[in-house]
Amino acid sequence: MNTLVSPSLLSADFTNLQSDIEMINQSEADWLHMDVMDGVFVPNISYGFPIISAVSKICKKPLDVHLMIVQPERYIQQTADSGAMLMCVHYEACTHLHRTIQQIHDTGMKAGVALNPSTPVHLLEDIICDTDLVLLMSVNPGFGGQSFIENTISKVIKLRKLITDSGSKALIEVDGGVQNETAPRLVDAGADVLVSGSYVFKSSDPKETIRSLKGVSTKR
Numbered sequence: 001m002n003t004l005v006s007p008s009l010l011s012a013d014f015t016n017l018q019s020d021i022e023m024i025n026q027s028e029a030d031w032l033h034m035d036v037m038d039g040v041f042v043p044n045i046s047y048g049f050p051i052i053s054a055v056s057k058i059c060k061k062p063l064d065v066h067l068m069i070v071q072p073e074r075y076i077q078q079t080a081d082s083g084a085m086l087m088c089v090h091y092e093a094c095t096h097l098h099r100t101i102q103q104i105h106d107t108g109m110k111a112g113v114a115l116n117p118s119t120p121v122h123l124l125e126d127i128i129c130d131t132d133l134v135l136l137m138s139v140n141p142g143f144g145g146q147s148f149i150e151n152t153i154s155k156v157i158k159l160r161k162l163i164t165d166s167g168s169k170a171l172i173e174v175d176g177g178v179q180n181e182t183a184p185r186l187v188d189a190g191a192d193v194l195v196s197g198s199y200v201f202k203s204s205d206p207k208e209t210i211r212s213l214k215g216v217s218t219k220r
Contacts, residue, residue, distance in 0.1 A: 056083025139176030148177025160190030
């Protein structure tokens with residue numbers, strides 16, 4: 001399959017958000033990645049549902065919403081109502097992950113599960129066939145612009161094997177430090193979706209940067 005690109009809104013210019021959304025609309029981006037942080041699960045606060053709802057009204061790309069919050073199951077309907085195509089929750093934040101995935105699906109959204117850098121892939125064995133996407137964090141969640149954690153490559157390889165062996169249809173998404181050097185290695189390892197924030201929005205030509213990430217081909 002072709003590599004999907006989901007630029008991260010966290011790195012956009014919030015004083016001129018409409019302009020950045022228009023750039024996304026005109027670009028080859030597949031989705032728009034939106035990080036919701038609560039200052040509890042991660043040491044930062046980003047934005048909430050009013051921003052997601054506002055963006056959904058002007059963004060022509062599906063919204064890929066990543067909840068870095070405690071008790072994300074409390075906000076499933078609100079996430080759906082705000083216009084999300086996919087809701088991704090953290091394994092580490094969900095006591096009853098299977099139920100949460102079912103509830104996400106009940107709203108019509110796709111369901112994703114995110115893993116922090118220290119959380120091993122094998123913990124998803126009993127849930128991998130129920131989820132639509134697994135997001136591997138290649139930095140510690142909470143802040144943009146961090147350096148890529150090298151162990152992520154081997155995690156992608158392990159996750160790709162788990163997906164293949166189980167017959168799951170889940171996509172592999174990677175978020176953190178994704179740029180021209182890491183993107184080809186991630187795709188070769190088995191990644192399907194690349195999230196990129198500062199590399200896209202801080203570049204001199206964001207649309208060309210998105211095109212270059214889209215052009216990363218897989219040997220699979």
